[in-house]
Amino acid sequence: MASTEIARQAGEGVRAVPLAGHVGFDSMPDQLVNKSVNRGFCFNILCVGETGLGKSTLMDTLFNTKFEGEPTQHNQPGVTLKSNTYELQESNVRLKLTVVNTVGFGDQINKEDSYKSIVEFIDAQFEAYLQEELKIKRTLHSYHDTRIHACLYFIAPTGHSLKSLDLVTMKKLDSKVNIIPIVAKSDAIAKSELAKFKIKITSELVSNGVQIYQFPTDDESVAEINSTMNSHLPFAVVGSTEEVKIGNKMVKARQYPWGTVQVENENHCDFVKLREMLIRVNMEDLREQTHTRHYELYRRCKLEEMGFKDTDPDSKPFSLQETYEAKRNEFMGELQKKEEEMRQMFVQRVKEKEAELKEAEKELHEKFDRLKKLHQDEKKKLEDKKKSLDDEVNTFKQKKTAAELLQNQAQQAGGSTTLKRDKERKNFF
Amino acid sequence: LTDAIPHHPNPQGKGEKSHGGDFSYVGIDAILEQMRRKAMKQGFELNLMVVGQSGLGKSTLMNTLFKSKVSRNKSVQSNPEERIPKTVEIKSISHDIEEKGVRMKLTVIDTPGFGDQINNENCWQPIMKFINDQYEAYLQEEININRKKRIPDSRVHCCIYFIPPTGHCLRPLDVEFMRRLSKVVNIVPVIAKADTLTLEERDSFKQTIREELRANGIDVYPQKEFDEDAEDRMINDKIREMIPFAVVGSDQEYQVNGKRLLGRKTKWGTIEVENIAHCEFAYLRDLLIRTHMQNIKDITGSIHYETYRVRRLNESNGHVISQTSDHMAVQPKANGQLEEQPGALQANGVAAQHEALSHEM
Helix, strand or coil, X not given: CCCEEEEECCCCCEEECCCCCCCCHHHHHHHHHHHHHHHCEEEEEEEECCCCCCHHHHHHHHHCCCCCCCCCCCCCCCCEEEEEEEXXXXXXXXXXXXXXXXXXXXXXXXXXXXXXXXXXXXXXXHHHHHHHHHCCCCCHHHCCCCCCCEEEEEECCCCCCCCHHHHHHHHHHCCCCCEEEEECCHHHCCHHHHHHHHHHHHXXXXXXXXXXXXXXXXXXXXXXHHHHHHCCCCEECCCCCCEEEECCEEEEEEEECXXXXXXXXXXXXXXXXXXXXXXXXXXXXXXXXXXXXXXXXXHHHHHHHHCCCCCCHHHHHHHHHHHHHHHHHHHHHHHHHHHHHHHHHHHHHHHHHHHHHHHHHHHXXXXXXXXXXXXXXHHHHHHHHHHHHHHHHHHHHHHHHHHHHHXXXXXXXXXXXXXXXXXXXXXXX | CEECCCCCCCCCCCXXXXXXXXXXXXXXXXXXXXXXXXXXXXXXXXXXEEECCCCCCHHHHHHHHHCCCCCCCHHHCCCHHHCCCCCEEEEEEEEEEEECCEEEEEEEEECCXXXXXXXXXXXXXXXXXXXXXXXXXXXXXXXXXXXXXXXXXCCCCEEEEEECCCCCCCCHHHHHXXXXXXXXXXXXXXXXXXXXXXXXXXXXXXXXXXXXXHHCCCCCXXXXXXXXXXXHHHHHHHHHCCCCEECCCCCCEEEECCEEEEXXXXXXXXXXXXXXXXXXXXXXXXXXXXXXXXXXXXXXXXXXXXXXXXXXXXXXCCCCCCCCCCCCXXXXXXXXXXXXXXXXXXXXXXXXXXXXXXXXX
């Protein structure tokens, strides 16, 4: 019988060896990229900002298309998140782009809970991924990733400072998503004020400990451009899908009586910078950060909350299994409890209804009794009356008989006078 | 879903970062470059296992494939007693290699002692155990709460099985091994030292092998069920018609027609390793390295590993079940017909329902 002996050449470590010729694994990045192209890409952007800051227009401008939807009303009772997915294609790259909009953000009188639905939404996407990852039979490679890769935070162009709603919201979101703050509708601010505005915003973010997304500077090929761009945050953008003729070209612009703001003119606004950073340079990094940092944090917290622990190496898969079982039993127990509660409630309701009905019945009985009594009284009264009437009739009859008898006696004894008297009497009766 | 395709008619605007002209170019395809950059920075890992009897040229072939000494040649060992181990050993050596900026950590896993004993029963067990151990290690890390950003991948991506060039048919050991292992790892069978076969003998040998593989239900790489689309199938069908590749390895260079080529020099001529008229080394190299390397790793990760994971997570009780998932009572028969009885670790019905993607244990 063969037995095992596993010997790892630990002493050698991992040496670098030179190659004597062309092997061909330099095609690996191409093989990897081709595989990804076949699979297609996913990118999910969340736009947070008050209604009317031009979020939809900016998305249209960024991706050069007209996404569907009409401008939202300002009378939403709470903040809801509306998500739309689009399939875009450029050369051989297919992108499944999901744009999530915060509808009604900042419109309420009491905005204390505004951030909650946003946080819940982001967490729900993480949860969905986590569920898929924890499944026993899973298909991660074909899973449609809905986790938010970038959050564009639209700051109103007041020119002064961040609103407290902005600070609170960004603070709640910075550990869950890559935040890229942008100044919306920045053509409302003069250039000189804009610089001050940006500085104020940045310092407020720093002093409040809000972690916004930093474009990565560890890769030499993009370190320079990324670090330059980092200093331009927040980007002051203008969005427009309207085209205006400037010189002999058609450009995307907003036309005013005093001039035209060209969207893709870097002197006019930072739109080009935003597009460069968000799409052309760092899209992959945004996706990676979401997966390796934000998602891992969520996963860690969630698992710890659910009661999983990293125990000793021997029992890891089993603790997972056992905790699964325990959780499942707990859940079933809760389910049963809820069922019981519902049953109890139902029984209770039935009892109450019965009691009500009994009450009603009792009332009816009482009424019936009353009526019966009334009827009996009436009947008795009538009988009494009848009796008295009978008595009267009897008395009358007796008197009549007595009178007749007297009359007969008188007739026999007397004569006509009695008759007269009788006649009178008779007439009288 | 709405189809929204960017429109392309207009010329460049002022102040725009030029991208070769198109005004309405969004730049989504720049993600390919971003991915390439990331891949170059991270580097790649590849773990190859070589299995075969002693003397079939395994180490030489590895060194020829990677044009460097990635595998220790046993023939240079000084101590003759050490030459054939008494048991099947698993020896793993890693090297960092780099080509045109692409860095790769290559691990060659050698299995000295396989098939060398008089009684070779169950000599595949240590190998199965090793492969499953790597899956286990990956799984452990994956289900950690605090887990590494990049889980180190020590899973065996491909197992190259060396068939001795007898010219007749597969031996029972070959069939046994490949039957079991093809369920947990990608197997690429090769005919070793093919310079002892003429072209006709080679072709007939290959045909016999292919038939025997088919008859025994052995699915070697590229597996038919994992072809992704018609194009894939076309390419892979061509490969499937050629396997097993008849290879010759060499780390010696000779002068042939004014060029320095890798080859084996004999009295009757020089065999050029990279000449496809002489042997099929180039096809093997292309398959393993230049075209299908990523695919091999993907199948390992998304199919073999997932199968292992399903089985592992379905184990309900908390006792360590032996990793040798080899509880089948099988009597290998010479005619290649085998009865299989499911072992204690058969994946439950749930796994079996996952059409085309799960293997039954």
